[in-house]
Amino acid sequence: MNVRPNELSAAPSISLRERMSMYTDNALKIGLFGSNCSSGRAVTTVPERWTGNWQDNLALARMCDERGIEFMLPVGRWKGYGGDTDYMGTSLETITWATGLLAKTKRLVAFGTVHAPLFHPLIAAKQFVTADHVSHGRFGLNIVVGWNEDEFQMFGVSQRDHEQRYDYAQEWVEAVKMAWGPKDDAEYQGEFIKLKHVRAKPKPYGGSRPLIMNAGASATGRAFAIKNCDAFFTQADRTSMDVTAAKVKAAKEEAAAQGKELDVYTVGVVTCRPTQKEAEEYYHYATIENGDWSAVDGILGKKNISVATVGEEEFQKQRHHYAHGMGGQLMVGDPDRIAGTLADLSRAGLRGIGFSFVNYLRELPYFCDEVLPRLERMGIRAKRKG
Numbered sequence: 001m002n003v004r005p006n007e008l009s010a011a012p013s014i015s016l017r018e019r020m021s022m023y024t025d026n027a028l029k030i031g032l033f034g035s036n037c038s039s040g041r042a043v044t045t046v047p048e049r050w051t052g053n054w055q056d057n058l059a060l061a062r063m064c065d066e067r068g069i070e071f072m073l074p075v076g077r078w079k080g081y082g083g084d085t086d087y088m089g090t091s092l093e094t095i096t097w098a099t100g101l102l103a104k105t106k107r108l109v110a111f112g113t114v115h116a117p118l119f120h121p122l123i124a125a126k127q128f129v130t131a132d133h134v135s136h137g138r139f140g141l142n143i144v145v146g147w148n149e150d151e152f153q154m155f156g157v158s159q160r161d162h163e164q165r166y167d168y169a170q171e172w173v174e175a176v177k178m179a180w181g182p183k184d185d186a187e188y189q190g191e192f193i194k195l196k197h198v199r200a201k202p203k204p205y206g207g208s209r210p211l212i213m214n215a216g217a218s219a220t221g222r223a224f225a226i227k228n229c230d231a232f233f234t235q236a237d238r239t240s241m242d243v244t245a246a247k248v249k250a251a252k253e254e255a256a257a258q259g260k261e262l263d264v265y266t267v268g269v270v271t272c273r274p275t276q277k278e279a280e281e282y283y284h285y286a287t288i289e290n291g292d293w294s295a296v297d298g299i300l301g302k303k304n305i306s307v308a309t310v311g312e313e314e315f316q317k318q319r320h321h322y323a324h325g326m327g328g329q330l331m332v333g334d335p336d337r338i339a340g341t342l343a344d345l346s347r348a349g350l351r352g353i354g355f356s357f358v359n360y361l362r363e364l365p366y367f368c369d370e371v372l373p374r375l376e377r378m379g380i381r382a383k384r385k386g
């Protein structure tokens with residue numbers, strides 16, 4: 001007799017659209033990016049830099065849950081960048097990190113950031129389903145194809161050329177979706193991935209599948225995201241909200257032409273203090289005066305950014321850019337300034353933003369106390385009940 005466990009048959013149905021809303025009515029979803037790694041995204045030597053340890057991540061996730069922060073997005077990092085702090089040298093693996101946090105929270109969406117070439121798709125699909133059941137549908141998947149040669153060498157895996165990385169990822173995501181799908185005894189015959197008599201149970205929670213995101217920046221990466229994902233993370237233009245709005249619109253229109261919905265997100269870095277002056281002083285202290293410049297130069301070296309390749313002026317610009325959280329929207333200011341920028345990003349059509357602080361746990365309460373109510377008054381976030 002084929003007995004269905006009560007627990008599974010009792011699971012309420014959850015639509016993909018509900019998953020995409022991250023279970024809130026807020027027009028702008030807010031998340032934290034990079035807390036699973038030591039120093040997070042601030043390449044700094046200041047003593048209060050982020051530990052990245054489990055206790056701090058758990059405390060942060062609970063704080064997000066209580067304060068209505070929608071998501072936590074980790075960085076898939078396997079090896080530190082060296083420098084004085086061995087920047088990101090301590091990192092929690094992201095699927096197990098997410099599963100642990102999801103087990104201890106009630107509302108938060110937690111992503112796993114997964115290097116497709118390093119995880120067998122059927123093992124990965126089952127890990128995602130497990131996290132999804134633990135959390136009743138709050139697990140999200142960030143697919144990355146990798147870029148850091150050093151990390152791949154550590155695994156003894158050679159990186160494919162850039163275009164082929166996405167060809168492989170295409171097959172990988174199809175295989176994962178196949179394992180999540182209803183068909184039993186399925187087959188996959190790709191150029192890279194060949195699977196026979198696939199059986200994978202249980203299926204994701206609630207009759208839909210986990211939210212999938214990608215942050216490809218190249219034309220190929222962007223096309224991959226539009227075709228396969230629900231959320232596309234892109235860099236907001238640093239000088240013009242109109243350019244950002246046009247980027248968002250174009251991506252959503254391309255997705256619509258393929259008959260699908262797409263949310264567009266961005267990433268950033270926040271330093272929020274009671275006055276503009278204090279925020280700028282702290283930013284300068286943490287990021288410029290006490291930057292871990294040897295780590296920054298190591299990262300730039302891996303990306304082939306040097307005076308010789310980009311010229312002195314651009315090199316100095318990139319150095320600062322990488323020191324403050326490795327890129328993204330830089331937001332330094334008082335609560336009015338930060339709320340204003342977030343509102344502008346929302347008006348540009350962005351569905352959300354994942355950002356970092358130097359010390360997430362110390363800085364998030366002030367952000368929640370001061371910036372969230374401003375966003376509520378501006379109609380960007382719904383008033384919190386209770």
Ligand SMILES: Cc1cc2nc3c(=O)[nH]c(=O)nc-3n(C[C@H](O)[C@H](O)[C@H](O)COP(=O)(O)O)c2cc1C
Pocket residue numbers: 074075076077113143144145146147148214215216217218219220221222233234267
């Ligand atoms: C929000 C965000 C998260 C990312 N997370 C990772 C990561 O954890 N590991 C990684 O190797 N790359 C990560 N990336 C890099 C992207 O997946 C992508 O490879 C990069 O933007 C370059 O684009 P391309 O692959 O189209 O050339 C991330 C990028 C962004 C913007």
